[in-house]
Amino acid sequence: MLKITNLQKTFNPGTVNEKTALYGLDLHLKDGDFATVIGGNGAGKSTMLNAIAGVWKPDFGTIEIDGVDVTQMPEYRRAKFLGRVFQDPMQGTAPDMEIAENLAIAARRGTKRRFVWGVRKEERIRYRELLATLELGLEDRLSGKVGLLSGGQRQAVTLLMATLHRPKLLLLDEHTAALDPKTAAKVLEITDQIVHKNKLTTLMITHNMKEAIAHGNRLIMMHGGRIVVDVSGDEKKNLTIEQLLNLFTQASDGAVDDRMVLS
Amino acid sequence: MPFIYALPGAVAEGLIWGLMGIGVYLSFKILDIADMTVDGSIVTGACICAVLLANGFPIWLSVVAAFIAGACAGFVAGLLHTAFGIPSILAGILTQLMLYSVNLSILGGKSLVAINPRTNNLLVHMSNNPRSIIVMGIFVAATIIMLWLFFYTEIGLTIKSTGDNPHMSRAQGVNVKLNQVLGLAISNGIVALAGAMLAQYKGSANINDGRGAIVIGLAAIFIGLSVSLRIKPNFVVSMIGVVGGGIVYYIVYNFVILLGLKTEFLKMLSAIIVAVFLAVPYLKKEHFTKQRNLRSNKTKIRIGGEKNA
Amino acid sequence: MKKIISVMLMAMLLVISLTACNSKPGNEPVVNNAANEANNYSVGICQLMVHDSLDQATQGFIDALTEAMESVGKTVEIDFQVAGEANLCPTVINTFTAKKVDLIMANATPALLAAANATTSIPVLGTSITDYSDTFDGDIPDNVSGTSDAVPFAEQAGMMIETLGLVAGDSVGVLYCTDESNSLIQYEAVKKLFESERIIVKAYTFSETTELQAITTSMASECKAVYIPSDNTVAANDTIVGTICTDNNVPVFTSYGGDICYASLSISYYDLGVETGKMAAQILMGEKDISEIEILTLTPTVNFNEELCTQLGIEAPAN
Numbered sequence: 001m002l003k004i005t006n007l008q009k010t011f012n013p014g015t016v017n018e019k020t021a022l023y024g025l026d027l028h029l030k031d032g033d034f035a036t037v038i039g040g041n042g043a044g045k046s047t048m049l050n051a052i053a054g055v056w057k058p059d060f061g062t063i064e065i066d067g068v069d070v071t072q073m074p075e076y077r078r079a080k081f082l083g084r085v086f087q088d089p090m091q092g093t094a095p096d097m098e099i100a101e102n103l104a105i106a107a108r109r110g111t112k113r114r115f116v117w118g119v120r121k122e123e124r125i126r127y128r129e130l131l132a133t134l135e136l137g138l139e140d141r142l143s144g145k146v147g148l149l150s151g152g153q154r155q156a157v158t159l160l161m162a163t164l165h166r167p168k169l170l171l172l173d174e175h176t177a178a179l180d181p182k183t184a185a186k187v188l189e190i191t192d193q194i195v196h197k198n199k200l201t202t203l204m205i206t207h208n209m210k211e212a213i214a215h216g217n218r219l220i221m222m223h224g225g226r227i228v229v230d231v232s233g234d235e236k237k238n239l240t241i242e243q244l245l246n247l248f249t250q251a252s253d254g255a256v257d258d259r260m261v262l263s
Numbered sequence: 264m265p266f267i268y269a270l271p272g273a274v275a276e277g278l279i280w281g282l283m284g285i286g287v288y289l290s291f292k293i294l295d296i297a298d299m300t301v302d303g304s305i306v307t308g309a310c311i312c313a314v315l316l317a318n319g320f321p322i323w324l325s326v327v328a329a330f331i332a333g334a335c336a337g338f339v340a341g342l343l344h345t346a347f348g349i350p351s352i353l354a355g356i357l358t359q360l361m362l363y364s365v366n367l368s369i370l371g372g373k374s375l376v377a378i379n380p381r382t383n384n385l386l387v388h389m390s391n392n393p394r395s396i397i398v399m400g401i402f403v404a405a406t407i408i409m410l411w412l413f414f415y416t417e418i419g420l421t422i423k424s425t426g427d428n429p430h431m432s433r434a435q436g437v438n439v440k441l442n443q444v445l446g447l448a449i450s451n452g453i454v455a456l457a458g459a460m461l462a463q464y465k466g467s468a469n470i471n472d473g474r475g476a477i478v479i480g481l482a483a484i485f486i487g488l489s490v491s492l493r494i495k496p497n498f499v500v501s502m503i504g505v506v507g508g509g510i511v512y513y514i515v516y517n518f519v520i521l522l523g524l525k526t527e528f529l530k531m532l533s534a535i536i537v538a539v540f541l542a543v544p545y546l547k548k549e550h551f552t553k554q555r556n557l558r559s560n561k562t563k564i565r566i567g568g569e570k571n572a
Numbered sequence: 573m574k575k576i577i578s579v580m581l582m583a584m585l586l587v588i589s590l591t592a593c594n595s596k597p598g599n600e601p602v603v604n605n606a607a608n609e610a611n612n613y614s615v616g617i618c619q620l621m622v623h624d625s626l627d628q629a630t631q632g633f634i635d636a637l638t639e640a641m642e643s644v645g646k647t648v649e650i651d652f653q654v655a656g657e658a659n660l661c662p663t664v665i666n667t668f669t670a671k672k673v674d675l676i677m678a679n680a681t682p683a684l685l686a687a688a689n690a691t692t693s694i695p696v697l698g699t700s701i702t703d704y705s706d707t708f709d710g711d712i713p714d715n716v717s718g719t720s721d722a723v724p725f726a727e728q729a730g731m732m733i734e735t736l737g738l739v740a741g742d743s744v745g746v747l748y749c750t751d752e753s754n755s756l757i758q759y760e761a762v763k764k765l766f767e768s769e770r771i772i773v774k775a776y777t778f779s780e781t782t783e784l785q786a787i788t789t790s791m792a793s794e795c796k797a798v799y800i801p802s803d804n805t806v807a808a809n810d811t812i813v814g815t816i817c818t819d820n821n822v823p824v825f826t827s828y829g830g831d832i833c834y835a836s837l838s839i840s841y842y843d844l845g846v847e848t849g850k851m852a853a854q855i856l857m858g859e860k861d862i863s864e865i866e867i868l869t870l871t872p873t874v875n876f877n878e879e880l881c882t883q884l885g886i887e888a889p890a891n
Contacts, residue, residue, distance in 0.1 A: 053434070079436035092434070094427035097420075104430075105420055109436040113417035161435070267673040272666030272690075317709065363779060367750055374753040375658070377685055377707055389662060389690040466689030467656035469682050471751055476659075513663065520667045524652070526653050526660070529623075 001202040002029035002169055007051060007061035009225075021047040022058065023225035030168075033232075034195055034202045034216035038209060038244075044225040045205045046087075049171050052203070054078040067169045080110030083162030083200075085155065085175040092158030095147030099138065099157060102146055103127045106161035130160060134190055153181030156190060163194050170195065172204040176211075188215065209241050221248055264350050269517040276378045278399035279387070281509030283476065284483030285406060286453035288505050291484070293414075294426040294446040299355030299479060302473040303362030304336040308455025310369040310537055313376040313468035316383050326386070333455020334448040336362055341444030344433045345543035357471075366470055375469040378462060385463045391396075395464060403459070406453060407502045414498060424447050454480075476532070482537045483508035489540045512536065604703065611645065613675070613856045615666035617652045618661055618687065620680030623804040625721075625828065625841040629699045630679055632845025633852070640853035641698045642887055648856070661686035669694065675852055678718075681707055681753040688716050694823040695855050695862040700841065702754035702802075704867050717865040718889055719848045723827055723841060723872045725758070728799070728837045729765035731874075732825050735835060736797050740770035745795035747776045747813065749805035758801035758827065781809050788813050792820035802827040802838070823884050835888070839870040 007025040012018050021044050029035060037045050051058050052065075054075040062071045065081045086092050093102050104119040104127075124142060131139040134156050138149075146154060155175055162170060172191065176184035192215060195202050206212050212219055219236045221229035221244075228251035231239065283305060292296035308329035315325035336358060343354035348434045370376050380388050386402075387395035413419045425442040432439050454476075462468040484505050491504025512533075519532060609817055615637065619626050633652060641648045651668065656659045660874060665686045666674055676696045678684035684698040684707065698718030701707060708716075748755035763773040776791040778784055784806075791798060798817055800806055806813065807828050814832025817824050826833040847868055854860045876888040 075438050076438050079434055082434075084434045086430075086434075091428070091430050094431055096427045096435040097423060101420055102424075104417075105424055105432075105435050105437070108417055113421055115416050115418060118420040119419045120416050230563045265667070268672070269667050269668075272670065273661075274665070276663060295718070340582055367779075373756050374748075374751050375681060375685070377709060377712055379709055380689060381711060381713075389666070389686070390692065464689075465659075465662040465686050466683040467658075467682060469753075471657060471661045474657055474659070516644035517667055517670070520653065520664060526656055526664065529656070529660070 001031040001033070001066055002027065002052070002053070002203075003062075003064040004028075004048075005062045005064075007048070007058050007063065009051060009056075021225050022051065022061075025061070025226055027227060029201055029203070029218075029219070031201055032199050033218050034200075035080075035204070035218040035220050036212040036216045037203060037205045037220045037222060038212045039208070039222035043222040045222050046173055047225070048222070049203065052169070053082060053084060053171060056088045062263060064115060077091075080165075081168045083167030083170045084173050085158045085162050085170075087174040087177050089151035089154040089158070089178055092161065093146045093154050096145060099131070099141050099146055099149075100124055100127055100142045103130075103156060103161060103164060106164045109165045130164075131157075133193075134160070136186075150183075152179045152187060155179060155183075155187050159187065159190060159194065163198060163200065166198060166200070168201065170200045170202040172202065174205050174207060177207060191215075209244055210245050213237075213239050213241070213244065219244075221251065223248075223251060265522055266518060266525040269521060270420070270514065271396065272389070273513040273517040275387065275392045275399060277390075277394040277466065277510030277513035278396060278403055278506065279457055279464060279509075280479050280513065281483055281487075281506030282403055282406060282460065283454050283457035284480045284487070284505040284509050285403075285410070285502055286450045286457065287477065287480035288484050288502070289410075289449060289450035289453065291481070292426075292501075293423060294443060294450070296351045296443065296447065297355070298337075298340060298427070298447060298450065299477060300336055300340040300358045300362070300447070300451055301355075302476045303359035303366065304451040304455045304473075305458035305461070305476045306366045306468070306470065306473040307332050307336055307362055307369070308458030309462035309472050310366045310376065310470075311455070311469035312459035313378050313462045314371070316371055316378050316463075317376055322384050322463075324388060326456065330452045330456045334452035336455070337447035337449070337451030338444060338500035340451070341447040345440035345443055345445075363393060363470070370468070370470060374471070375467050377467045380466060387460055387464045389464055389466065400458065402456075403506050406456075407499060407506075410502065411499050478533055478537075479509075479512065482512050482533055485537050485540045486511050489544060529559070599691070612647045612649065613641070613697045614651065614671065614673045614854075615677060615852065616665075616671070616673040616674045617650060617677045618664045618668070618680065618683040619652070619654045620658070620661065620683050621656055622654055623785055624808060625802070625804055626679050627843040628698055629845035630677075632842040632847075633677055633679075633699065633849040634845075636846040636849025637852050638849075640850060641856070644857065646857070655683065658682040662690070665690045671810045674856055677848065677852065684716070684718070688713050691715070695848060697848050697852055697855075697862075699844055700754075702757050706757055707753075714863045717851065717862050717867055719844050719851070719868045719870070721754070721800075721841070721844055722758075722869050723837055725761040726765055727872075728825065728827065729762055731835060731837060732797060732799065733766075733769060733771070734849050735889065736823060737799065737814055738766075738769070738771055741772065741773060742796045743772040743794060745774055745791040745798045747791060747798060747800050747806055748803040750777050750779045752803050752805060755801045755803045762799055762801070781805065784809055785812055785816070787814045792816050795822060798822055798824045798825060800826040800828070800833070818880070818883065821884060823880075823886060829875060831877070832880075833875075834884055836875045837872045838875065839872045844870055 004025055004027040009022040010018060010020045025048060039045050052063055054073055062069055101257045102120050104123060127142060136153055136156055138153060146157065176187050179187060194238050204216065210219050218232040220227055229247050287301055290296050311329045311332045312325045340358040343349045343357060344351045364551045386398050393423055414423055421432060421437040425437060425439050429439045487504035487508025487524050488501060491500050494500055515536065516529065520526065617630055619630055637648060653664045655664045661683045669690050676687045676694055677686045678696055678698045684701055687696040692713060692715055694718045700721055701718060702720060702722045704720065706710050726835050746759045746762065748759060753843050759775055766773045776787045778787045807830060810830055810832050817861065823834040824832050826836045827838055829836050829838040851865055881888050
């Protein structure tokens with residue numbers, strides 16, 4: 001489903017702030033893979049996700065989604081293949097618009113928008129049902145403005161928006177990092193449900209090693225713009241945090257992140 | 264009381280500038296772009312209308328042509344911003360500068376062109392304020408209804424989201440750049456339409472008609488929204504509020520001139536009016552929040568005390 | 573809600589206090605008794621903006637009108653407003669019609685057009701307008717008349733050709749501001765006259781005063797002589813024009829007088845205002861109907877600046 005070949009990106013080349021964020025990255029995700037991505041700060045996790053999303057163009061390498069080479073596609077055109085949830089709960093929804101309107105825009109991702117009514121009556125019924133499955137009480141607030149919702153509620157809506165029009169690839173960029181533990185757990189629970197129900201190919205970045213082990217069928221560890229550890233299946237299921245830390249220390253020559261240890 | 268007699272004229276002018284305010288509302292509030300092109304495009308609308316009428320073209324054609332000319336101006340500003348990466352404020356200012364030369368050449372090098380009310384079938388005119396009010400009222404209502412319908416279409420929703428959250432819009436496959444250009448075109452088209460009505464109303468199109476236009480538009484928005492948002496914060500009510508703001512603005516202007524205020528101070532008055540209408544909701548929020556916090560703090564302390572007892 | 577009302581009241585108080593400490597001259601309340609209402613007239617003056625010649629015209633108007641009215645024991649209440657901008661003229665005129673003034677004086681073209689469009693019954697006198705016919709495209713309304721600041725361009729062109737010895741092929745530069753409605757009319761009139769003698773005429777225009785220096789410099793380097801129409805913007809900033817032209821030995825002829833010209837054929841705007849005031853008095857006192865009054869132009873005065881003439885080597889004619 002996702003094929004990244006030799007991806008390279010350097011920011012601010014030739015200046016004091018030059019940083020090679022991605023260094024010959026290769027990644028192959030099969031249809032239905034749910035991969036968690038973990039790594040220290042500056043490892044290149046978000047950069048990789050942004051590259052896949054098309055926020056900027058890479059220096060070298062190719063990105064293929066379901067066989068289509070998207071490397072040169074602008075962000076908004078690539079969106080039809082992707083569903084994205086951002087770290088910042090404010091980024092995924094339009095605060096001054098209704099929940100129903102946000103969902104309606106998301107539902108039409110990938111289709112050509114026309115001069116017809118933007119939110120139809122049948123749609124509202126469908127959205128009510130979908131929002132009810134989140135069990136957050138949002139189904140009664142369809143006409144309410146998104147800006148009035150809490151961070152966790154907005155992330156849940158963003159998640160729904162990302163998966164309303166079935167994406168080929170779901171990109172989750174530390175989407176629970178800004179939420180309190182209770183809400184984070186709830187959002188992760190919803191994530192699992194949706195991914196499982198729709199059999200979505202998913203890439204989830206997380207700083208939390210426990211989460212990384214508990215969710216998904218594959219664990220990827222990045223360091224220095226490359227993938228250094230890649231475990232899947234039973235090997236991943238039976239990993240302990242200690243083993244993971246060891247793996248990481250070996251792969252990154254001793255560089256360990258405080259945040260990773262403490263979470 | 265001369266003030267009563269001044270009201271029809273004030274309302275008529277207020278409606279024209281209210282229409283202009285709607286155009287500015289589209290760019291400033293919906294697209295979240297500070298578009299300075301309007302000082303130029305309002306004149307473009309006035310000039311195109313005046314020159315076409317002077318050359319014997321029918322009134323409806325002249326008015327529609329004015330709208331299209333304004334839309335082109337907005338298109339250029341949008342292009343400068345999206346295709347060439349020029350910051351939106353600068354793009355608007357540059358377009359405004361270009362429009363000065365364009366407008367001057369439309370006027371044939373003259374600084375003004377008169378519109379003859381006797382040989383043309385004008386839609387609005389200073390000599391007939393009641394009729395002008397009705398006609399402008401219809402124009403404004405039609406514009407509001409069309410915009411309301413438009414912003415509820417699939418395309419319209421994405422234009423709203425472009426201004427509200429461009430990041431999310433891109434992630435949902437919306438061509439943000441295209442929407443910005445489209446939005447600016449519509450916004451400036453409406454402003455130019457208001458310019459065409461203004462030229463007919465006062466019987467001339469003047470190269471300097473646009474000076475300070477943006478301030479009047481913003482004043483209409485702030486005055487109007489400060490009242491309408493409290494009634495209902497939806498699109499149609501906001502639009503009506505903006506038009507109401509324009510009317511209030513011109514009523515105050517007329518009132519103040521009749522009181523004897525030196526017209527040099529009218530600019531300062533505009534600034535004061537806008538500042539007052541912006542300050543009141545802010546001060547209200549500050550004042551009420553402080554009171555609420557004081558109250559809740561007292562209760563918190565009490566509870567803590569009991570628990571620890 | 574209370575807060576809004578109180579703030580609005582404060583704003584109104586502020587406005588009223590501004591009004592109080594800025595009561596305009598010429599707007600003194602007239603002691604009026606009801607029986608004598610026919611003896612009190614009201615006149616509204618709408619001046620486009622603050623500019624030397626416009627100010628002079630207004631002053632002349634006020635002086636002449638007040639004098640004429642007082643000499644027959646009548647009083648006139650003058651409401652003098654400077655609109656400041658073209659798009660404020662309709663608002664000012666609206667207040668005049670609301671007050672039902674007996675006469676409107678419009679100082680400059682945008683004011684005149686606003687007044688003419690607002691009313692067909694109240695007499696409107698214009699001043700500082702160059703060409704009424706051009707302004708109204710030939711169809712001057714019946715209730716409009718006034719004074720024109722047009723000068724005989726043929727005489728001006730003739731003066732320049734004679735005193736400067738201009739021949740076919742010489743270039744004359746015309747400097748004016750694109751914002752001024754009268755300047756283009758004057759440019760085209762003068763251009764025709766020069767070109768009939770096969771003298772080349774080129775327009776040097778600007779819209780902002782910041783451009784004035786650059787455009788004058790290029791004009792002074794390309795032209796043998798310079799003609800400046802009665803353009804208020806140039807007149808207000810003509811020192812720099814004078815310096816550049818004298819440095820380049822280019823003689824300047826103006827239509828407004830001033831210090832930088834070697835010669836000028838101009839009218840006094842004060843006198844223009846006075847004539848307009850006299851017309852107003854005639855209309856108010858019912859001596860003449862406005863439709864009977866022809867547009868008046870003044871006889872201009874010739875002026876030679878001897879110092880500059882000597883400096884530039886120009887021989888001023890004996891008379």
